[in-house]
Amino acid sequence: MRGDRKLITAVDESAARGGITLDPAQRLLLGRLADLGSNLDRRSLRSPASSLYVYGPSGRGRSWLADAIYAALPTTRKTRVHFHGFFDKLHRSIHDHRTERDAVERAIDDVTANSQLLFFDELHVHDSGDARLLTRLLDHVFRRDLTAGNGSSLPPQVASEMVSGHP
Ligand SMILES: Nc1ncnc2c1ncn2[C@@H]1O[C@H](COP(=O)(O)OP(=O)(O)OP(=O)(O)O)[C@@H](O)[C@H]1O
Ligand SMILES: [Mg+2]
Numbered sequence: 001m002r003g004d005r006k007l008i009t010a011v012d013e014s015a016a017r018g019g020i021t022l023d024p025a026q027r028l029l030l031g032r033l034a035d036l037g038s039n040l041d042r043r044s045l046r047s048p049a050s051s052l053y054v055y056g057p058s059g060r061g062r063s064w065l066a067d068a069i070y071a072a073l074p075t076t077r078k079t080r081v082h083f084h085g086f087f088d089k090l091h092r093s094i095h096d097h098r099t100e101r102d103a104v105e106r107a108i109d110d111v112t113a114n115s116q117l118l119f120f121d122e123l124h125v126h127d128s129g130d131a132r133l134l135t136r137l138l139d140h141v142f143r144r145d146l147t148a149g150n151g152s153s154l155p156p157q158v159a160s161e162m163v164s165g166h167p
Contacts, residue, residue, distance in 0.1 A: 003038030004031075010072035011065070026061050029054060033069045036147055040075060040116050051141070051148040053156050062151035063121055070119060079115040083122045086111065087130055090137075104133065108140045116147060123152040 011030055015022055022030065036050055054062055070080050081089075093107035100106050112118055118141060125131045141148050 004034035006074075007034040007037050007069060007072050011068045014068040014071070020064070022065075023061070025056070026065050029062075029065060030069065033065070033149065036149065037069060037073050037117075040073070040147060051150075053150050053152070055152045055155055058153050066119060066121065066149065066151050073117065075116060077115050078117040078119070079112060080119040080121070081111075083120055083124055086120065087133065090133060104136055105140070108137055112137075112140065112144075112146065118146050118148045120148070120150040120152075123150055123154055 008030055011034075012022075032052060036052060039050065054066075056062065066080070070078065089111050090107055093110045094103045097103040097106040097110075125134055138148075140146075
C-alpha cells in the first residue's frame with residue numbers, strides 16, 4: 001500500500017474507533033497531510049521545504065485530525081507543539097545557551113531536535129520578541145528543509161501581520 005494510503009487508512013481507523021465521520025473539508029485536508037507525511041523520507045536536502053497552513057473556525061476538527069495523522073506517521077523524527085508551550089521552551093533554551101555565540105540558533109536546534117516534521121497547533125504572537133523568534137524559526141525551517149504544519153483559527157494574512165508587526 002502507498003504511504004499516503006496507509007496514513008489515510010490509519011486516520012480512518014482512528015475516526016471509526018472514536019465514532020467520528022470525517023467531513024468533506026477534513027477529508028480534503030487529510031489527503032494533503034497524508035501527501036506531506038508520505039513524502040518525508042523521499043525529500044532530498046535540496047528540495048524546497050513543504051509546509052501547510054491550515055485555518056478555519058474554532059472547533060472545526062483541525063487538532064483532532066492533526067493528532068490522528070501525527071500518531072500514524074511512521075517516524076520518531078517528528079515534533080508536535082502547542083504554540084504557547086513552544087515559546088516557553090524556546091525562551092528557556094535561549095537562557096541555557098546565553099553564553100554561546102548564537103543562543104537563538106542553538107535554542108532552535110534544541111527545540112526542533114532531529115525532526116523532519118514540525119507541527120504547530122495554533123499561532124498567536126503577542127509581542128515583538130516572539131515575532132522575531134518566530135521569524136528566526138521559520139528561516140530555520142526553510143533552511144533546514146523541515147516539513148512544517150500549522151493549525152490555526154487565524155487567516156494567514158492576520159497571522160503574518162502579527163509576525164511582521166504591521167498590516
Ligand atoms: N468530523 C467530526 N465529527 C464530530 N466530531 C469531531 C469531528 N472532528 C473533530 N471532532 C471533535 O470536535 C471537537 C473539536 O475538534 P478540534 O479540537 O480538533 O477542533 P479545532 O479545529 O482544533 O478547534 P480549536 O479552534 O478549538 O483549536 C473535538 O472534541 C473533536 O474530537
Ligand atoms: Mg485546535
